[in-house]
Amino acid sequence: FFFLMIRRPPRSTQSRSSAASDVYKRQTLNTTKIALMDGIVMGGGVGVSVHSEIRVATENSVFAMPESRIGLFTDVGGGYFLSRLRNNIGLYLGLTGARLRGKELVQVGVANYFVKKDNLQELENQLVSQVNDNTTQDHIVSIISKYTEKVEQKYQREEVINELFESNSLADIY
Secondary structure (H helix, E strand, C coil): CEEEEEECCCCCCCCCCHHHHHHHHHHHCCEEEEEEECCEECCHHHHHHHCCCEEEECCCCEECCHHHHCCCCCCCCHHHHHCCCHHHHHHHHHHHCCCEECHHHHHHCCCCEEECHHHHHHHHHHHHHHCCCCCCHHHHHHHHHCCECCCCCCCCCHHHHHHHCCCCCHHHHC
């Protein structure tokens, strides 16, 4: 798992008191976060990666929230991003603790790009060498796009999941 954050200067250079200035800088810092998910993405890895603007999966990616499998609530903003996945897929993942692998992460919307493991090191090298504080997100996407593989957008079990998890009541689902 590799995480890259591109730091840009604050949107304003307005002078403020020390404590207020620190808060202001954190809130106005313009960053692009890139998560290269190659391997197991669980717990804190989920929290860092799913809230990144650019999320890249490989054939080695395994995404899971094992805490939900044993009946605990997901943390790291899991409820936030799971509730935004289409066709009840987030509800399915949150209630069952099911794992997703490789291209499935792109199909359900957890990742937005799929890159073969063989191309990942070259992609990482390109990002490190070409991206700086002035690089736009569009330019970063153009770099990543050179290495991506097209993925069918429909998750194979999506229709069944949507049907089984469409109720507003847990009693109806179980």
